[in-house]
Amino acid sequence: MRSSRTTALAVAGVLSIGLLASCSSDDADGTGEGGKVKITVAGLLPTADDAAKEQLAERVAAFEEEHPDIDVETEDYEWKASTFTTQLAGGTLPNVFEIPLTDGKTLIENGQLADIDAQVRALPYGDDFNEALLANGTGDDGKVYAVPAKSIYAVALHYNRNLFEQAGLDPDQPPTTWDEVREYAKQIHDATGVAGYATMALDNAGGWQLAAGANSRGGVIETFDGEQYTATLDDPAVAEHLQWLHDLKWEDGSLLDRTDLGWGDINTEFAAGNLAMYTSGSDVYNSLVEANGVTADWGYGLTAIPTSGDGGALTGGTMAAVTKQSTDEQKDAAVKWIDWWYLSKLQDQDQAVADARTRAEADPAQAVGTPVLPIFSKENYEQSLEWVADYVNVPLEDMTGYTDVMFDQELVPEASAAVQDLYAQLFPVVQAVISDEDADVDALLATANEAAQQAIDG
Known part of the structure; x- marks a missing residue:
C-alpha cells in the first residue's frame, strides 16, 4: 500500500488544472461540449509543483489532440484509507481513479469497480501484463476490473x-x-543533532511500514492455509521490529519524536533535512521531486x-480503475486514457520519449528513470529505459544499493484479506511504542490481532 504507497502503498493523486472538482460535476450522460465524451481522471498529488502540473497539462493536450472526441479533466486526488470509502460510496471519485494493488480483489467482490475487460484485452499489449500483478485486478469471473x-x-x-x-559515514x-x-x-544524531531515523506512524501508513519491517525479518501479519486467513499481528518479527524502534527512541535518542507522520508527512520532513533515513516504496523519489523540491x-x-533469515522486501503498488457510474462511452475513453497516461510509455518508444522529454524539460525538471518494478517484464522494463536514456536525470549512481538487487531480492506480497484493517490495527501500536517507554508490546499486539481477525472473518 502506499496506503499502505503506502505504500505507502501510499499513492499518487491528481491536480486540478483549473477544471471541475469531481465526477459529480460531469453531465449526467457523460458528454461534454460539442458532444465529446467527458471523463475526469487522477493524475498528480495535490502538492505537486508547477512543473508537474505543466507536464500533465501537456500530456492531456496531446491526448485530446490524438482523441478529439474525448474531453479530459483532472482532479486533486490522494488515496487515503480514512476518506476513500466515503468518496467511493458518495460517487465523488473521478472516472479513472487509483487504488492500492491489494484492494482490487475486495472492491471487485463488492461490485464497486466497472468491468473494463473488453477494453483492456483490446490493447496491443493486453495479454502481456505480469500475470501475478494483473491477478489483483481480475475477478473470479476472469474479467479485468x-x-x-x-x-x-x-x-x-x-x-x-x-x-x-557530516557524521563521518561513507554514503556509498x-x-x-x-x-x-x-x-x-x-x-x-550524535554528530549532527538530526534524527538518524524516522518511521511513519499515522493512519494505515504506520501499520504498512511496521509490516514491512516485520517482513524484512522473516515475519508476516497474515497466513492462509488454503481455506482460512489468519491474522498474525503477534508474529515475533512484528514485536522484534517494535523493540528496535523502541530502542532507537528510548535508548539511543536517534528516532524522530513524531507519531503523526503519514506518507506525505515523512517525505516532507526528509526533504527538509530533518531525518537521515526512513523506509518507504522504492519509487518515492518521484514524489520528493514533484512535491518536495x-x-x-540534493x-x-x-x-x-x-x-x-527468510525476510524479504514488502511489495505493492497502484492500480487504475474506473467508476461503476461510468457510461460505456466513458469506459472506452477511460481505458484509452489509462493506456496513454500510465502504460503506453512502457510499450511504445514514441510515447516513452514524449513523456520523458516533457518531464525532463519542465522547469524545474521532473524525475525520469526512478527505479520501479516492471508492470510487464524485466526485458520490457529495460527496453523502455533504453528508449529514454537521453532524458534520465535521477542520481542512479546513488541508488545502486537498490538497483543492484531489485530483480534478485526476495519480494513479499501484502496481506490478501482485509489488509487495510490489519494496518489500521497496527499503527496505534507504533504510536504507543514511540510515545510510551513502558508500552506493553505483547498486550497491544494481542489486542490488535484479535480485532484484525474479526475484520478478516467479517
Whole structure:
C-alpha cells in the first residue's frame, strides 16, 4: 500500500488544472461540449509543483489532440484509507481513479469497480501484463476490473547522503542490516543533532511500514492455509521490529519524536533535512521531486531494505480503475486514457520519449528513470529505459544499493484479506511504542490481532 504507497502503498493523486472538482460535476450522460465524451481522471498529488502540473497539462493536450472526441479533466486526488470509502460510496471519485494493488480483489467482490475487460484485452499489449500483478485486478469471473498502472515498488531504505558525510559515514556504503541502521542513526544524531531515523506512524501508513519491517525479518501479519486467513499481528518479527524502534527512541535518542507522520508527512520532513533515513516504496523519489523540491544534486540515496533469515522486501503498488457510474462511452475513453497516461510509455518508444522529454524539460525538471518494478517484464522494463536514456536525470549512481538487487531480492506480497484493517490495527501500536517507554508490546499486539481477525472473518 502506499496506503499502505503506502505504500505507502501510499499513492499518487491528481491536480486540478483549473477544471471541475469531481465526477459529480460531469453531465449526467457523460458528454461534454460539442458532444465529446467527458471523463475526469487522477493524475498528480495535490502538492505537486508547477512543473508537474505543466507536464500533465501537456500530456492531456496531446491526448485530446490524438482523441478529439474525448474531453479530459483532472482532479486533486490522494488515496487515503480514512476518506476513500466515503468518496467511493458518495460517487465523488473521478472516472479513472487509483487504488492500492491489494484492494482490487475486495472492491471487485463488492461490485464497486466497472468491468473494463473488453477494453483492456483490446490493447496491443493486453495479454502481456505480469500475470501475478494483473491477478489483483481480475475477478473470479476472469474479467479485468483494474490494471497495474504505476509505482509497482518494493519497500526500500531512503537516506540523506549529506548527513552521512557530516557524521563521518561513507554514503556509498549504506547499512545492510537493521543493527547497522541503528548504529548509523545514532552516529548521525550524535554528530549532527538530526534524527538518524524516522518511521511513519499515522493512519494505515504506520501499520504498512511496521509490516514491512516485520517482513524484512522473516515475519508476516497474515497466513492462509488454503481455506482460512489468519491474522498474525503477534508474529515475533512484528514485536522484534517494535523493540528496535523502541530502542532507537528510548535508548539511543536517534528516532524522530513524531507519531503523526503519514506518507506525505515523512517525505516532507526528509526533504527538509530533518531525518537521515526512513523506509518507504522504492519509487518515492518521484514524489520528493514533484512535491518536495528535491533535486538530483540534493544528496539523495536509495538502498535495499535490510533483510535477515527468510525476510524479504514488502511489495505493492497502484492500480487504475474506473467508476461503476461510468457510461460505456466513458469506459472506452477511460481505458484509452489509462493506456496513454500510465502504460503506453512502457510499450511504445514514441510515447516513452514524449513523456520523458516533457518531464525532463519542465522547469524545474521532473524525475525520469526512478527505479520501479516492471508492470510487464524485466526485458520490457529495460527496453523502455533504453528508449529514454537521453532524458534520465535521477542520481542512479546513488541508488545502486537498490538497483543492484531489485530483480534478485526476495519480494513479499501484502496481506490478501482485509489488509487495510490489519494496518489500521497496527499503527496505534507504533504510536504507543514511540510515545510510551513502558508500552506493553505483547498486550497491544494481542489486542490488535484479535480485532484484525474479526475484520478478516467479517
